[in-house]
Amino acid sequence: MAPKSKPNPDRDLHALIDVAKTTQTLLTHYQSSLTLSQTSSDSVTPSSTSETPPNPLDVIKATTTLLRSHTTTLSLLLLTPPLTATAISKKLGDVGAGVLSSMIAAALTAPQAGQKDELGTLLRTELRVQVKRVLGTWSDIPALVLRFAERRERDIKIGKAKDEGPSESDKQNVLSSTGVVWEACDDLLKICNNGVVGLVVKKAEEWRGTLKDAVEELKEWGEDEEDDDDDEAEGSDNEFKDEDDIFAAANKLGKGDKELKALLDISLKKLKLVGTLYQALIKRRLKVFPKSFPPANSTNGDASEKPLDSMEKLEKLMDILKSIPDTVDDLASGFYDLDEEEAKETLEKCCREAKSAAALVKQSWAGQDDEFTAWSEKWVSALEAS
Template sequence: MPPKVKTVNFDRDLRALIDLTKTTQNLVTHFQSSLIPSANTASALDLTSIPNTLELTKASTTLLRSHTTTLSLLLLTPPLTPSALTKKIGEVSSGVLSNMVAAASNTPHPGQNDDLGQLMRAELRAQVRRLLGTWGEVLTLVLHAVERCGDVNGNGRGKDEGPTERFRQDVLAATGVVWEACDALLKICEEGVVGLVVKKAEEWRSVLLDAVEELKEWGEDVNEDEDEGRAEGSDGEDVGFGDEDEIFGAANKLGKGDKELKALLDTSVKKLKMVGMLYQALIKRRLKTFPITSSASKTTANGESRGVGPMTSLDQLMASLKYIPETVDDLASAFYDLDEREARKTLDKTCGEAKSAAELVKHSWSGQDDEFTTWSRKWVAMIEAS
C-alpha cells in the first residue's frame, strides 16, 4: 500500500509541475510582449509602490539568478522532485518576474519625478526582455525533464534513470545564458544613468569617426582611369568601357574633374572631425558630471514639481548624439552617389544638429556658465567658419 500512495502523490506533483510550468511560460510571453516599446504596461501593472526602479531591478535580478541556480541543481540531481521544482518556479513567477517587469515598465506620470530618462528606461526594457527569453528556455528544459518521468498529463512512468549527458549540458548551457543576462542587467543598475549615457555616447562617437575615416579613404581613391579605354574596340562596340570590375567600380569614385565635390568632401571631413571633438567634450563636461540627485523632484509649498529639467535636457541631448551618426550615413550615401547638392544639404543638417546639441547644454546642469560654456561658443564659431 505505501508504494501506491507514493506513486499517486508523485503523479499529482508531476501534474502540478506541468501546469505551473506551462502557466509560467505563458506569463513570460505576456511579460515580453508588454515590454515592447509601443506597448503600455503601466495600465496592467501597479507601479505606484516603486520607490527606486534600479534598486528593485537589481534585487529581483539577483533573486532570479539565485533561483535559476537552485532550479538547475534540482534538474540535474536525481531523482526528479516535482514538488521542489514547483515551489521554486512558483517563487519566481509569483514575485520575482512581476517585480522585475514592473520596474522596467515604470513610467513617471506628468509632473512626477523621472530619475531614469528615456535612454535608461529603453535599455532596461530591452535587457529585461532578453532575460525573460533566457529564462523561458529553462522552463522548456523543466518540461523535458518531466518527459523522462511521466507523460504530458502527469502520469508517472516508473523509475527515474536520471538526466542524460546531453540534458546535463543543455541545463548548464541554459543556466549560463541566464547568468550572463542577469550580470548584464546588474551591471547597468550598478553603473546607473551616467554610466549608460557615457557608454552610448562613446559608441556613437566611435561610429561617427569610423564613418569619417571611410569618407576620407573614399576621397583619396580617385578614379584616375576615367578616360582610358574610350578609343578601344572596333566599330564602337567597346568604346568607353574597360573590364567588368572597372565598369561597376568607377560609378561611385571621385573623378579627377570633380573638384567641387572633392572640396566639399574635404570640408565635410574637417567639420565631422570637429563634431567628434564635441562628443568628447560633452562626455567629459556634461555626461560624466550629470547630477543624478539634482534630477530628483522637489515639491514646493504650492505642490509644484521642480528638478525635471536636467533629465529632460539629457534625454534631448542623447537623442541628438544618436541622430548625428545616422545623418552621417546619409551624407556618405550622397557622396557615393556623387550628389553634391544632397551632400551639402545633409552636411548642413548634421552640423546644425551638433550645434543644437552644444546649445542645449551650454550652461552647467545647475544653469551656470562654466568652462564648457566658453569652449562651446568657440567651437560653434570654428565650425561655422570652416
C-alpha cells in the first residue's frame, strides 16, 4: 500500500487557483454558446441513438438543483477557516465540468428532424435566457474562490501560517453572491416546474397588461381635450403659458374634431373587446394546453396545406398575442398625431390580428368544438358591430 502524500499547502493553493481560472474560462465559453444560440438557428441536436434523449427540462431541473446545493457547500467552505483548497478544488471541478456542462447541453438541445418538439421555441428561448442568467450570477463564486486562494497564498509567502478566515466584508460578499445564485436557480426551477403552460400564461398576462396600460393612456388622452374657448378667455396671458403646455397643445384632441373623437370612442370599445379575448384565450386555451399532442384533424384554407400541430399553433398564437400591444401603440401614435386615416387603418389591423387569434384556436387542441368555439363567434360579431 503506497503511503499517503503529505498535504502541501503551496501546491494545493496553486492547484485551486488554476481550477478557479479554468472555471472562469469555461463560464465564458458557456455564456458565449448561449448567446450564439439566441442569434442563430443552430443548436445542439442529440446524436441518433435507439434511446430516447432525456427531456431537457428534467436535465436542467436536476442540474440546477445540484448547482444550488454545490454553491451552498462552496459558501460554507469559503466562510469556514482554514481554507481547504483540495475540497474547494474538487467542488469547483464538479460544478464546472459536470453540472454546468450538462445544463448547457440541455439548454442548447433541439429536437431532431421529424421529432415532435414538446417544449417549443418560446420555452427553449426562455430556458436559455434564464440559464445564461444563472451562469452570470454563478461567475461571482469562482471569482471569490480565486481572491481567497491568492490572498492565502500571499499570506503563506510572508510567513503568516495561521489562516484567520475571511473578513466581515468578505463574509458579506460570499453570502450576498450565494443569495443571488439561489434566487436565479429558484427562478429557473420555477420555469422548469411550470413548463410550457406556465410560461405562455405568464407571457399572455404580461401582454394583456401592456395592452390595458396602452388603452388607459389613450383613454386619458381623449379625455384631455383642448378647450379653444378657455384659451381665448385667457387673453394676453396665454402667450406666457408654460412651454410644456405649448408643445402638448399640438397633439391634443380638439373639441371640434368630432370625427376623430368618434373614431377614438369606437377604438376604445373594440380594444376593450380585444382585452376580453386575451382573458378568454388564457382561460380556455393556454391554461388547458395538453402535455401530449393530438394530431391536427383539420386544415385552414386549402386542403393541400399541412395542418398545424398543437405546438406550432400555440407558437403562432403567441406571436399574434405579442404583436397586438405593439399595434395598439401604433394606433395611439396615429391619434396623438391627429392622423385620422392612420388611426383608422391601424385599428383595422389590430382587429384583424385579434380575429386571426380567435380563429386560429377556435376549436380545442383536440380539434373539437367547445364553449370557446361558440363564444368566439359571438365575440367576432360583437367586435364587428362595435
